[in-house]
Amino acid sequence: MGKKFVSVLATVALVAVASCAFAAEAAPEVISTISWAAALGMAIAAAGCGIAQGLGLKAACEGTARNPEASGKITVTMLIGLAMIESLAIYALVVNLILLFANPFVG
Amino acid sequence: MAGGLHPIFLVEEAVKAIGLVDAHGHSLIPGNVLYSWTFMIILILVSTMATKKISLVPRGLQNFFEMVIGGLEDFVVANMGEDGRKVFPVLATLFIYILTCNLGGLFPGNDAPTANINTTASMAVFVFVYYQYWGFKIHGTHYIHHFTGPMIWMAPLMFPIEVIGHFARMLSLSLRLFGNIRGEDIVLALLFMLAPIVSTVPMYFLFMLADVIQAFVFFMLSMLYLKGAFEEAH
Numbered sequence: 001m002g003k004k005f006v007s008v009l010a011t012v013a014l015v016a017v018a019s020c021a022f023a024a025e026a027a028p029e030v031i032s033t034i035s036w037a038a039a040l041g042m043a044i045a046a047a048g049c050g051i052a053q054g055l056g057l058k059a060a061c062e063g064t065a066r067n068p069e070a071s072g073k074i075t076v077t078m079l080i081g082l083a084m085i086e087s088l089a090i091y092a093l094v095v096n097l098i099l100l101f102a103n104p105f106v107g
Numbered sequence: 108m109a110g111g112l113h114p115i116f117l118v119e120e121a122v123k124a125i126g127l128v129d130a131h132g133h134s135l136i137p138g139n140v141l142y143s144w145t146f147m148i149i150l151i152l153v154s155t156m157a158t159k160k161i162s163l164v165p166r167g168l169q170n171f172f173e174m175v176i177g178g179l180e181d182f183v184v185a186n187m188g189e190d191g192r193k194v195f196p197v198l199a200t201l202f203i204y205i206l207t208c209n210l211g212g213l214f215p216g217n218d219a220p221t222a223n224i225n226t227t228a229s230m231a232v233f234v235f236v237y238y239q240y241w242g243f244k245i246h247g248t249h250y251i252h253h254f255t256g257p258m259i260w261m262a263p264l265m266f267p268i269e270v271i272g273h274f275a276r277m278l279s280l281s282l283r284l285f286g287n288i289r290g291e292d293i294v295l296a297l298l299f300m301l302a303p304i305v306s307t308v309p310m311y312f313l314f315m316l317a318d319v320i321q322a323f324v325f326f327m328l329s330m331l332y333l334k335g336a337f338e339e340a341h
Binding site: 079080084086087090091097 | 279282283285286287289290293320321323324327
């Protein structure tokens with residue numbers, strides 16, 4: 001068998017084996033509430049993060065348009081600002097990960 | 108792990124094969140410790156290779172490292188002034204180590220030590236202690252004036268707020284790095300279950316960029332906190 005065929009076969013086998021198996025020890029209402037909370041929380045955090053990063057990006061583009069020579073510094077500042085804003089959404093993600101996988105009230 | 112996956116980490120498997128296993132079959136030394144040692148050994152080996160024959164006109168590996176470290180030092184001195192040279196080795200070590208850890212986690216068979224809250228929290232605690240140490244060393248007891256705000260009668264109000272703010276820096280440093288790298292792991296695992304190669308390969312590029320940015324953000328924030336400790340109070 002060709003090398004390519006074997007590697008494709010291996011990938012398919014891995015995907016077939018790696019099926020979800022979420023261990024659920026909590027009551028269905030609790031799981032439903034946790035799922036709602038995680039999804040909504042992450043969605044709101046992503047929305048706020050998107051708006052804020054969009055504003056930052058808008059200012060960076062305008063600054064570069066006014067003064068193309070400063071585009072290097074502006075880009076670096078923009079990237080740093082984007083990472084800072086992103087971290088707020090990451091805090092929401094960490095709370096969701098705790099809720100989903102390391103919930104102290106469940107299991 | 109996300110979706111019930113049980114990833115195979117090569118260094119951990121090697122340690123288990125030697126026999127350092129506990130009752131449940133996990134290796135005695137935690138995975139993140141093992142991988143931080145691995146990346147430390149890699150960095151030490153690469154550094155000794157780069158500095159074996161130092162020449163005035165750099166070639167090869169020495170050239171690459173001179174570029175990285177020279178660029179970092181220029182950045183630190185441009186932002187912090189000449190005081191930056193005193194703390195530059197620590198900052199550059201933070202950046203290069205975190206960058207190696209992050210990028211190494213994307214390698215198949217590896218786990219990023221920074222994907223574990225213990226690694227990132229330990230680095231954040233170290234940065235916190237380090238810049239407080241420099242603050243006390245330079246200013247002595249006048250370092251308290253950094254926490255009291257612009258006017259002395261505001262001190263009882265400003266002091267708790269400033270202390271909480273400083274502790275929040277530790278928290279945010281560790282959580283930012285941990286959340287980013289762990290999030291990348293989970294997204295890659297989930298995308299691999301959905302659409303194995305087509306979706307994961309482009310995400311790799313995005314995550315390599317995000318790794319570099321996160322290492323740089325950690326380094327830059329540590330530099331800014333040190334700068335705040337060095338400079339005079341309000």
